[in-house]
Amino acid sequence: MMANTEYNASSRNSGHKIALVIGNGNYGPENSLENTINDANEMAKLLKKIGFKIQGDKAQLDLGYSAMKHILVDFQASIKKESMVLFYFAGHGVQSNNRNYLIPTDNFNENNAPLRGSDLRGRAIDAENILDEINDRHPFATFFFLDCCRTYDLRNDDLRGSRSRDLPQHSHGLITMPAKVGSLIAFACAPGTTADDGRDGEVHGLFTKYLLEHLKTPNEDIEKLLRRVRNDVLKASREEQIPHVTSLLTYDHICLFEQEGNDFPQYKI
Template identity: 35%
Template sequence: MSSRRTFLKGLASLAPAASFSDLFAAQNSTAHQALVIGNSQYSDMPLGNPVNDASAVSKLLQTAGFVTDTQLNTTRSNLIASIDRFTQVIKQSQTQVVVFYYAGHGAQLDWRNYLVPVDAVVTKRADMQSRCVDLNNLLSQLSKIKDKTFIIILDACRDDPFGNRYKLESKGLSQFDAPVGSLLAYSTSPGKVASDGSGANGLYTENLVRELSLPNVRVEDALKRVRLNVRLASNGDQIPWETTSLESDVYLFASANKKQSASDLERLIQEEIADWSKVKDSKVQDQWVAYLRKYPNGRFSEVAHQRLKKLMVEQSSKPTFSAVSSSGVASAKNKKELAGNMKPFAPPETGGAVRLGPGLTVPKLWKPSQSPYSVGRYELGRIFTVGDQAKNRISDMLSGIETEVRVATITRVDTDADLVEINNGRIILDLMGNPMSVRGRKFDTPLVMIPAEFQLGKKWTATNISTVNGQRSFVTYDVRIAAVEKIRVPAGEFDAFRVDAHGWNVTNDVELTETNWQVPGLNFSVKRETMRRKRNGQIVFSERLELMELYQQKTVLDLSI
């Protein structure tokens, strides 16, 4: 059992200006290795920016203290040789942090991703394997190298890499879940294409270099800002994505700050709560954008992204350009370039009712990815309607003894207020299903235990101040989507995402653990286990919830992202 003090120290990396005891600052250059590749000079489909993009990233990494091998306009033999040299270098014991960056044409075939050398002539499927370079082989090699941190960045999803010679069956790149100790960042979503741009750099790398250049910013947070900027600048036409299994925080530019006490950390969190209170009821996109830039991995970023998306759906006829630059100001050139390529957001298509219970067939609400390399990525997909109902069996986790059958009925839904009431207000949730009030315990902000989307390895924090019988307590969790599991409950057998949460009631010095099994498209948890322990190990609360029956009037038809 980890201590409250240890847990609070871990929170430091999540707050601005906190201490960085577990970071990788580029002080010893031999410990930081990078391979940067930019391919532009293709004979059939030349690109304008990859060489510029690679040069900009190379300069950034060199400034951060990385030993950087930069290869431009590589042939297949040169590309393979560079990767082989790189693989040998990073196996050395002193290497700690490894960055691989590629800009150029990329393609997928049979769930495998390929980097396209400038001399590749592809006219049929077999040419992909013999004339391009299989990225999956590199990722497999990296996964076998232990005790390293890998950052893989691919700006490699341009359209029609082979021109008229060969038309790909699937566009863009295939998703690949990050091996342990690594982060994979892609310039656009799986199966989508990215803009090469008409300026000095592509849209993705322009934002990437700017955000990674900022001091004292975690790489993961920088990439979340990049995703926000690119998504808004392209009006949703290009949405970068990441998959991570990092076990430590990584910074390119970090300074050693004074260690902070628990009270310092609580003060920083209170500041974030205050900023959240200012924006939580806003209908202005730019205010949400500003909040997410300041708190890319904040305690309410999952909710903020969901509300921003909702605003973009509602206001798609009036697109904004504020996210093109970190200052929130778009250049005239960017506005002109993007205005002709606007694609409005569309609300999700909805289907009919779902009924679950003994003897009833469990519908397949979401389709697990067919890729052998990825579980996939899915929207939460909740649409609450008055009259939706879930019946749950409640039991003690230790004894297994059933204590009650609990029925939850939706009695009010207010989309403007982001509010769902259960049993006439006995429980109040936000539209994602996160609790705001539970049987007399009120939360000053939603306790974000349910994410906006499901992706293996996804991490976030959940924090709030709760009040019960006039007593206030400060609660904080680290939350992670840990696995996809088959789970059997009285309502049937489900493929569910397991969401693990560990935290503390800091005020009362009580350790908190919660495991939730969630099915995309279902409005209620399939199973939930909750335990609370005092510092001496004494269990003060132990509860298991299992779904018995469910009636839900609306479903989202396509949950895949």
């Protein structure tokens, strides 16, 4: 008989909860983003209020390549076995050769030229490698929230010898990324599409706006919460933006925010 791999995790949610929150927006005039700094700051504040220890005690903002590498190494070293781990990134992300890359703010190569596809392995952060490094430390559960599917101008590697090679080539969104056992990945939009960085007058990107709203709900399964986020984004965008989730969580009813008692409407954040 096959063993039952689903467990009630409610008694195991209140252990070591840690998060790394990064927001990059200052990419220069061609690729700057308006709301990612607000997104990251508010996400870090909320996660702290619901019991997460934040790496560096606050959101990490406008990080270059070396700074992103260093903070990731420090964060990974802090993970304990059975930790609940959350990684949030707001900024630019691109796909190249079936990999997803998170773009640092020093988004130029060693010749001070804008990034090309061939530069990404040495000048951007491979998102799947982050997940692999976290998974190697055997946490209880890992949550990846990627609000980085904006249009990004990536120089064209393929048009060698052509004047068009130095013209920007728009990179549209990310590709789907397989979750590791015990992890959940939430993308701001469907593979190959782009996310809304915020409507006129808004201070948050559309995905993060509703993520912030629903993560405040106590004692609720995270996968249910993300379905509500998706539905709200669908409605607000008139179905132009569709958040995408891949999950291999092995426990039932994992809550990011636990609160004792039943008087939930009185809770204020």
